[in-house]
Amino acid sequence: MSDIVRTDAAPAPVGAYPHARRVGQLLFLSGVGPREPGTHVIPGNVHDADGRLLSYDIEAQCRQVFANVRAVLEASGARWQDLVDITVFLTDMTRDFASYNRIYAECFAGVDACRTTVGITALPTPIAIELKCVAALLPQA
Known part of the structure; x- marks a missing residue:
């Protein structure tokens, strides 16, 4: 059994996929x-007159991506504390890891999820961070 989750509380996916999918007691974002x-x-993105990205603010992006994860969790009937595994993709590990790690520690205090942080060269839109999460949920009634 699986349930598809879509919500207006989070940004629309940039492709043909749902925000999340529940399979048994696991929720995959x-x-x-x-x-x-x-x-x-x-x-935090700053563009020139031609729309080229000039700079970005990793702190602003971290706070927004964490808020978006929370919105998907809530739309799924899950809580922040239900997170068990988080994979984080950063497009500039050297520049952004320290700031991201500090904000992560602040926002995820009390959440004992496993975490992997991966440095990559690009994401599908001009973003510097993306999260892939799994939550463990109580059985559905």
């Missing part, structure tokens, strides 16, 4: 980025 829900705005 699709990759979640830092776009603002209902828009294509990426907090």
